[in-house]
Amino acid sequence: MGLARRRARTAAAVLAVGAAAVLAGCGADSGPPGGSEASTEPAATDSSAPPISTAADPAHAVAAPGPLDTRLYGDDLLVVSDDTLSAELIDQIEAIEVGRTKGVEAAEPLSYAQFTVENKLYNIAAVDPAGYRAFTGQDSAEWQEQWERIAGGEIAVRDTLRDRMPVDEDGFLEVGSGKTTYRIHVGAWSPAEVDVVDAMVNDRWGEELGMPEGNALLINTGLASPQDVREEIEKLEDLSVTALDIVAQSGIDPDTYQTVIPVGSFADAVGVFRYTPIGGGRVEPDPAWVASHIVTEQMPILGSMTCNKHMMPQLRAALLEIQQTGLADEINPDEYAGCYYPRFIAGSTTLSNHSYGLAIDINTPGNQRGTVGDLDRGVVAIFKKWGFAWGGDWSYTDPMHFELDHIVEPG
Known part of the structure; x- marks a missing residue:
């Protein structure tokens, strides 16, 4: 044509x-x-x-x-x-x-x-x-x-x-x-x-x-x-x-x-994401993208976290507010399942937002897919306030999962 x-x-x-x-x-x-x-x-x-x-x-x-x-x-x-x-x-x-x-x-x-x-x-x-x-x-x-x-x-x-x-x-x-x-x-x-x-x-x-x-x-x-x-x-x-x-x-x-090339809110945080499949369900992102987008920082409650730099300020703010409101014990650091992991969703060739470092999974044992989960709803509300979407709201729930929904600049 x-x-x-x-x-x-x-x-x-x-x-x-x-x-x-x-x-x-x-x-x-x-x-x-x-x-x-x-x-x-x-x-x-x-x-x-x-x-x-x-x-x-x-x-x-x-x-x-x-x-x-x-x-x-x-x-x-x-x-x-x-x-x-x-x-x-x-x-x-x-x-x-x-x-x-x-x-x-x-x-x-x-x-x-x-x-x-x-x-x-x-x-x-x-x-x-x-x-x-x-x-x-x-x-x-x-x-x-x-x-x-x-x-x-x-x-x-x-x-x-x-x-x-x-x-x-x-x-x-x-x-x-x-x-x-x-x-x-x-x-x-x-x-x-x-x-x-x-x-x-x-x-x-x-x-x-x-x-x-x-x-x-x-x-x-x-x-x-x-x-x-x-x-x-x-x-x-x-x-x-x-x-x-x-x-x-x-x-x-x-x-x-x-x-x-994502459309929507993630476009600015992701830009153009190039990757190569390397077997075992893993992908290797362009090293230049990793260098410009992924950072490791010490965060309240969860300690060292490796995520997308565009998400870090509001993630820090959310965790700090959870800590200051006396809800820190509702998050178990030992049950944190990560933020940035570039791989396909298990059993598929589909990427998730974890590949861009724009999502976190917490309290995994009690918050499996398809359940209402046992996360404290006060914790959920604070994450939402700071610009995160919660997997517990989805048609097929994933209550351990929070992902960037929109940018919120801490005051």
């Missing part, structure tokens, strides 16, 4: 969104956000613009894609950069040859970042529904309503996550991190086969979430070997290039570093 075609579709989307806004301004009833039905009838009267679905979220709607009109491609490589991929770099990637074989059969730009839900990290892609669908497998690509709902401002979540996502009773999911989250209606539980994408939104939502625009490229290598094409891409620039066939088999590609 050439960059020029992507730009042409984007321009058409702007025209169509404008038409939708006019309809909304004239009092057209698009129904409540999160309604169970999504109309596929054209809503725009400008014949030069693509049709608009009756959007669940008109403020975040883009042009509704027409019926599938392109061949389907496999998803072989995902290229991720810290920032927007330049048009020149995309042209270079699309021109790669391996021997006499064309290396890139098709490529689709997208925005790629991560959000956290209950201490688990998920990958989110902001996509052009018309172009991206061709890389997601036949069942997904041909499911027209899914792409119309994404275009209408809803989120599509991988169907294998249906039982893990805390969607509220109205069908909305909080997307972001910490205190900065956005409530987006789940329009589809998707059968999409791109293993490194857990959720899909459109480009307007990508902008709202603060995702880096066009920082990723999904590639089909055609007859060329994905491994050979990856080697050629890595010669061009310092990029994370993931072989998706390896991910499909083992859950992660161990031969490349991974890039995490």
Whole structure:
């Protein structure tokens, strides 16, 4: 997929969104956000613009894609950069040859970042529904309503996550991190086969979430070997290039570093987090990131703690207030399970906020997952006052766990 075609579709989307806004301004009833039905009838009267679905979220709607009109491609490589991929770099990637074989059969730009839900990290892609669908497998690509709902401002979540996502009773999911989250209606539980994408939104939502625009490229290598094409891409620039066939088999590609770009409150505290899987469920963060973000300090009650430097002032303040209010005995230092430990959640290839040093676990024996826990609620209240979220409030509780929710500057 050439960059020029992507730009042409984007321009058409702007025209169509404008038409939708006019309809909304004239009092057209698009129904409540999160309604169970999504109309596929054209809503725009400008014949030069693509049709608009009756959007669940008109403020975040883009042009509704027409019926599938392109061949389907496999998803072989995902290229991720810290920032927007330049048009020149995309042209270079699309021109790669391996021997006499064309290396890139098709490529689709997208925005790629991560959000956290209950201490688990998920990958989110902001996509052009018309172009991206061709890389997601036949069942997904041909499911027209899914792409119309994404275009209408809803989120599509991988169907294998249906039982893990805390969607509220109205069908909305909080997307972001910490205190900065956005409530987006789940329009589809998707059968999409791109293993490194857990959720899909459109480009307007990508902008709202603060995702880096066009920082990723999904590639089909055609007859060329994905491994050979990856080697050629890595010669061009310092990029994370993931072989998706390896991910499909083992859950992660161990031969490349991974890039995490959080959206929401954690964005400032984490920045760009690069890591390499090193076996045994462990990951090795970029040493420069560790040097600039992780510190060890003596803290009240718990003693020596190694955490993210952005969290330390309010963590100290919380523990000091717990001590000053006579609640120090409610925290057992011998049952403190750590703060910064860069590894996957046990039995998975999913990171937690402990990987960034933004969470602590205390009084572990009596506060296991799925229980109400026995932590003193006065201790909980003080942590919340100082900007921490408590795992005991989650849909599947984790009462030992506190994580950074928002920055609070001690006076």
